[in-house]
Amino acid sequence: xxxxxxxxxxxxxxxxxxxxxxxxxxxxxxxxxxxxxxxxxxxxxxxxxxxxxxxxxxxxxxxxxxxxxxxxxxxxxxxxxxxxxxxxxxx
Amino acid sequence: xxxxxxxxxxxxxxxxxxxxxxxxxxxxxxxxxxxxxxxxxxxxxxxxxxxxxxxxxxxxxxxxxxxxxxxxxxxxxxxxxxxxxxxxxxxxxxxxxxxxxxxxxxxxxxxxxxxxxxxxxxxxxxxxxxxxxxxxxxxxxxxxxxxxxxxxxxxxxxxxxxx
Numbered sequence: 512x513x514x515x516x517x518x519x520x521x522x523x524x525x526x527x528x529x530x531x532x533x534x535x536x537x538x539x540x541x542x543x544x545x546x547x548x549x550x551x552x553x554x555x556x557x558x559x560x561x562x563x564x565x566x567x568x569x570x571x572x573x574x575x576x577x578x579x580x581x582x583x584x585x586x587x588x589x590x591x592x593x594x595x596x597x598x599x600x601x602x
Numbered sequence: 603x604x605x606x607x608x609x610x611x612x613x614x615x616x617x618x619x620x621x622x623x624x625x626x627x628x629x630x631x632x633x634x635x636x637x638x639x640x641x642x643x644x645x646x647x648x649x650x651x652x653x654x655x656x657x658x659x660x661x662x663x664x665x666x667x668x669x670x671x672x673x674x675x676x677x678x679x680x681x682x683x684x685x686x687x688x689x690x691x692x693x694x695x696x697x698x699x700x701x702x703x704x705x706x707x708x709x710x711x712x713x714x715x716x717x718x719x720x721x722x723x724x725x726x727x728x729x730x731x732x733x734x735x736x737x738x739x740x741x742x743x744x745x746x747x748x749x750x751x752x753x754x755x756x757x758x759x760x761x762x763x764x765x
Contacts, residue, residue, distance in 0.1 A: 542751050549755060556762050574742045575754040588758050590742060594735045601731035602724075 530582055537562035540570050540578040540589075553577065557586065 514522075537560050539545060539553060545567050554565065560581045575590035746754075 541755070542746075543748050545755075549752075552759055553755075556759055571743075574739060575746055575751055576758055577755060590754070591739070594739055598731045598735040601734065602727050 535562055536564045536566055536581065538566045538568055538580040540568045540573065540580065542569070542571055542573050542575060542577075544569055545577075553579070560584070 537554065539550060545553070550565050550567065554560065554562075557579060560579060562581060573589040573591050574594070576588045576592075578589055578592075579586040
């Protein structure tokens with residue numbers, strides 16, 4: 512499918528803008544709301560994630576552990592991911 | 603002559619009379635009769651000859667008919683043999699073809715059964731894995747308290763430090 516060059520440029524700009532916004536935001540998804548100490552302890556363990564803002568999302572379906580997300584990078588250390596991996600291995 | 607009672611005139615007349623009678627008899631009675639007899643004899647011989655020819659022809663025709671019948675019988679037997687051989691050959695070809703088709707169907711069915719079996723086993727495995735993980739997931743949801751969650755996070759961070 513060929514896109515109009517103008518539309519393509521617009522999409523690129525929007526995507527770059529959105530990425531730049533999210534690039535500086537580190538999101539930690541966890542089962543419960545993390546304390547500041549816990550957030551700092553997690554961030555210290557991942558020096559590859561440089562961020563000015565840390566957000567905490569609560570998702571009980573993770574079962575345990577947490578997920579780190581920043582821009583296009585993500586590290587999944589949740590029990591849900593472990594179970595999903597186990598399920599794939601069982602199959 | 604007169605002494606022996608013979609009249610010469612009468613004798614002459616009788617001789618002439620006899621000659622005339624002989625001539626007339628030969629001309630109009632004996633001649634046609636002999637001729638008719640000869641003609642009848644000739645016709646009789648001709649009839650015999652014709653009958654003989656007819657008999658010969660009949661015999662010849664009978665022989666021809668016999669040989670024709672024999673020829674027809676022989677040809678019929680040959681045709682029957684040829685038809686029988688062709689039918690036998692066709693039967694063998696059909697049996698061979700049917701056997702090949704049956705083998706092909708059996709192989710196809712066996713392959714299909716194997717595929718279905720593998721598919722079924724895979725679906726069982728999928729279902730089993732899904733049920734197992736769902737069970738574990740539900741159990742963990744019910745079992746894990748917030749303190750435990752904190753311990754899990756701490757354990758993850760500790761393990762990361764070791765690596």
